[in-house]
Amino acid sequence: MSIRFVESSKLPTEWAVFDMHGFEDIENDKEHVVLTLGDVADGEPVLARVHSECLTGDALFSMRCDCGSQLQAALQKIAEEGRGALLYLRQEGRGIGLLNKIKAYKLQDAGADTVEANEQLGFGADMRNYSICTEMLRHLGIKSLRLMTNNPRKVKALTEQGLTIAERIPLKTGHNPHNAHYLATKAGKLGHLMHDDEEQ
Numbered sequence: 001m002s003i004r005f006v007e008s009s010k011l012p013t014e015w016a017v018f019d020m021h022g023f024e025d026i027e028n029d030k031e032h033v034v035l036t037l038g039d040v041a042d043g044e045p046v047l048a049r050v051h052s053e054c055l056t057g058d059a060l061f062s063m064r065c066d067c068g069s070q071l072q073a074a075l076q077k078i079a080e081e082g083r084g085a086l087l088y089l090r091q092e093g094r095g096i097g098l099l100n101k102i103k104a105y106k107l108q109d110a111g112a113d114t115v116e117a118n119e120q121l122g123f124g125a126d127m128r129n130y131s132i133c134t135e136m137l138r139h140l141g142i143k144s145l146r147l148m149t150n151n152p153r154k155v156k157a158l159t160e161q162g163l164t165i166a167e168r169i170p171l172k173t174g175h176n177p178h179n180a181h182y183l184a185t186k187a188g189k190l191g192h193l194m195h196d197d198e199e200q
């Protein structure tokens with residue numbers, strides 16, 4: 001058990017007034033947040049987004065990736081349904097951290113793709129760990145998710161953690177000329193499903 005619940009409060013946003021739940025990972029001092037809306041502990045599958053921190057995309061309007069746009073779209077969809085959960089995991093840069101992500105971007109500026117850049121820095125392509133999700137969701141009474149993601153490896157990883165993924169809901173948004181190559185690499189090398197006719 002490495003996750004400790006700390007406190008909950010309201011978080012008003014442009015889309016809805018969410019309940020915000022703060023957790024601490026006592027193994028590494030990381031602080032994670034879950035936003036929920038409505039009754040998520042009633043046993044029915046919960047519309048959910050498991051979002052990995054991307055400071056550049058989520059907060060600094062970067063067009064190198066699709067993260068900020070996915071974050072907004074997920075909150076909007078949850079607000080439209082009046083029920084759901086967004087897990088905001090502090091696993092910046094697919095787990096390598098912000099400064100290493102900047103080093104990876106520098107290598108990408110020189111021609112590497114997102115996977116090659118990680119490898120040149122001595123990291124795996126994706127260093128994220130989803131085990132923390134189970135503990136936070138258990139605290140909130142959530143067992144089954146309707147997961148908004150294009151990443152089948154995320155579905156697999158969460159299933160392996162004992163969660164039920166009742167449905168995968170594609171989250172295709174935020175495509176622009178600056179991230180076309182990046183998104184193509186995610187589809188080609190990381191297995192993301194970017195086209196409507198693809199199935200997991």
Ligand SMILES: Nc1nc2c(ncn2[C@@H]2O[C@H](COP(=O)(O)OP(=O)(O)OP(=O)(O)O)[C@@H](O)[C@H]2O)c(=O)[nH]1
Pocket residue numbers: 050051052053054055065066067070091092093094095096101104105114118148149150151154171186192
């Ligand atoms: N190392 C590295 N991390 C990146 C890069 N671009 C985005 N990220 C990080 O990737 C994470 C988001 O993961 P993505 O691969 O975009 O998407 P995903 O979460 O696997 O899948 P979706 O659920 O479909 O969004 C965030 O933590 C970003 O900071 C990059 O070029 N290099």
Ligand SMILES: [Zn+2]
Pocket residue numbers: 054056057058065066067068
């Ligand atoms: Zn991003």
